[in-house]
Amino acid sequence: MEFTTPLGLLALLSLPVVLALHFFRRKLREQRVSGLFLFQKDALPADAGRQRSRLLQTPSLYLELLAALLVSLWLSGFSVGLSDHRTHVIVVLDDSASMQATAAVAGGEQATRKRVSGADLVRQRLADLVAQAPSGSRCTLMLSGRRARVLLGPRAPIHLLADTVRGWRPGSPEHDFLPALELGLEVAAPGDDLVFLTDHAVDTPTRYRCIAVGQSLPNCGIVAANRNLAEAKGAGQDDREKLEVVLSAWTDEPAVTTRLTIRLGTGSRQTQIFQRDLELRHGELVPLALSFPKTSQPWNLSLVADALAVDNVVRLLPGRPKQVLLATDLDQRLVARMGLARLARVLPHVALVPAASGCDILISGVAAVASEGQDTVRVIVRPVGDERDDWIGPFLMERRHPLMSGLSLDGVVFSAGRGAMPGLPLILAGEQVLLTEEQRADAAPRLHLNLDAGRTNLFDTPDWPILVSNLVERVRKTLPGPRQVNLRVGDEILYRLPRTAMAQSADVHLLGPDAVARIGHGRSLLSWEAREPGEHRVLSDGKLIATYSVQFVDAHESDLRRCASFDRAPQGGGGEVARASTSGYLEARVLALLLLLCMVLNWIVLGRRGRGR
């Protein structure tokens, strides 16, 4: 017999309270009679001069005392250990992609053998666990990963375990299991069981039972793939795109043969554009550099099916370079002096457009320009008055600013006017500010260039194209749209919203291969974690605005030779401590039932007395 909450025994103080209530105030039903003296002989004796009623030993008194006793026992967690062997099991699953590796089930013809994955074996082991657990047991299910998470529970009914893992698809890249295992330890109470299911040997805390369901298997995989977004220029050739792919194999054999196939297109309309048989040696990285005509179709790379399918497939979407539109309203002589047309040809994905149309960078004078939009970065070349100075250095630059990257200004003669300029100084000479950046609320920043374009030799030095290139790349990053469309599992999916969408608070969410919509985090730059391989789409108010392709490339997970099967019991006898936290449920229910019975009987007794029976 034990009391799990001994403080609950304080409720026994209610017993004298019940007695006192019956002692001091016992209101019997009153009946008027005409000859009381005729009943006097049978009157219950009363003490002379007392202020309280005699304690009458009535059924109601005994029932109320019993009810108070039952409540005390209930609150104190009274338990006699009645057949209560329910358990609480904390299950931590290894969510890494290698759990998807399949192996043929032993027995039968090889061609017709069923293949089961590590995840399938985990489901079977969990089903066995549920079947062996006593009725009423509880469970908590956790998933390892870069961020450990709880899938079921805490302390959910164990029969829900099978349904929860039915849709589980492990696919995380290599990660540390310790955060998930420690989370399990925090949730576990003394006497709870902890189980970690994985596919290879892992150092786990001593309380964990470690079950590995893996099998050492050979595997080939794509460990890197890149679709070159830069235009490949060749004399007399159409524009082409480069594909760089690296393959590897993990096997105990000297070499393994596989076949790389590249298809163009989507769905059933794919056309094969490349195929090659390759022999891969264990641990050898085999790079391939291929070139294909530029296309807007995705490239689908695949290897021959083997133990792990997730690293055999890569889908590369065509890059959509963000073109920066450059405009100027300066006079043509100055434009020619600056070499803007030549820079637009040389710099990748830059176009020189008329100032009247919308542009991303506007190099202009001081006067207001009608075509300047909120998102236009304006470079204002300030006119130099009669007072000017020719600065040859040394120049003080704000090196941390991205515009200053790679600039040296060696040999530059900076002819500049005098006077103050708005914004953050980026280049100074002495006390004179030569270049500033003016930040504006809800609009693109402005650059103020204090420069006599006719006198300076800046445009003849390498620093001018570097400065313009830095500006172009900086602006390119702020252009709306996806940052990068081909990503790896674990990378961040980034999408920059146009300013109009931010103002209108558009509903933007990501739809992954699991068809679950996730709201983006951020205000102007939305981000999502790429959790699983496949195509991900970004929708704004139901309209598709971007598509991403996430690949699984992780050499550590592709190496299945480390997988093994074993069942390692917890060390130190964990799990056999008295199950104090879960005992007493049966007693509590019995006490509650008895309490209810007492209350019903007391109600009946009082009811009968009220009716005078």
Added chain:
Amino acid sequence: MRAECSEAQAAWRLVLPSGPLRGRQGERLGASTGVSLEFMDYRDYLPGDDLRHVDWRSYARTDQLKVRLFREEVAPTLEILADLSPSMVLQPGKAQAIRDLLGALAEWSRRAAGHPRFYALGGIRFDDADTVVFDQAPADDLFPRARLRPRSLRVVVSDFLFPGDPAPFLRRLAHGASHLYVLQILHAEELTPAPAGLVTLRDCESFEQIEIQLGEAAVRSYQQRLARLRGAVENGTRSVGGSYCMVHAAAPRVMFRSDLMAQGIVEPA
């Protein structure tokens, strides 16, 4: 008096005692000489006596003038002494029964050319039984505070549910009366209380209270004590030569036939 009682009492009349009565001039033979036709006695002639009353045959025999004397005709006074304590109206049935009984007694008295008078035990006279209020507070002396007429018929209507020996009280009531009728009226609940378990009993007059387990045993014990009380009232009544009747509070016809007639208090009219 309500119609039911009026109908019921018309079939009955009060049985008067056989002994000579007193009272004003009426139709019943009184104890003294009067002008009725009923011969009573002789006496010597005195000058001035009515010669029609001289017994001439006796004179022929004896040569002595004698005068015949006749019984007087009287109308007996009925004094109804009613217990007006709250116990008499504790039950609605008992309250109606006592009012019926008082009304019937008064009507029987009037039909006998009597003059009924109502007195409250421990109180004063009252006139109307239908409207009198039963709120007489318990008193040490239940004898009416008004003067009772000598040689009257007295009827005591009470439940006699008060402690103590009733015999001295009954002797006082019978003193100077030509006859005493004692009608002890009780309700069925007073005769046989229903078992009620653990209850608090409160006296309707003294407001004293006791706690009691009112079960079968307690009821039997109560009935034994009630029977002793009734016996004491009856014995006290008979010891003064009166008539006793236990009346069950019920409908008038039932009371008159089952109780009053059975005990010889009334007879068919």
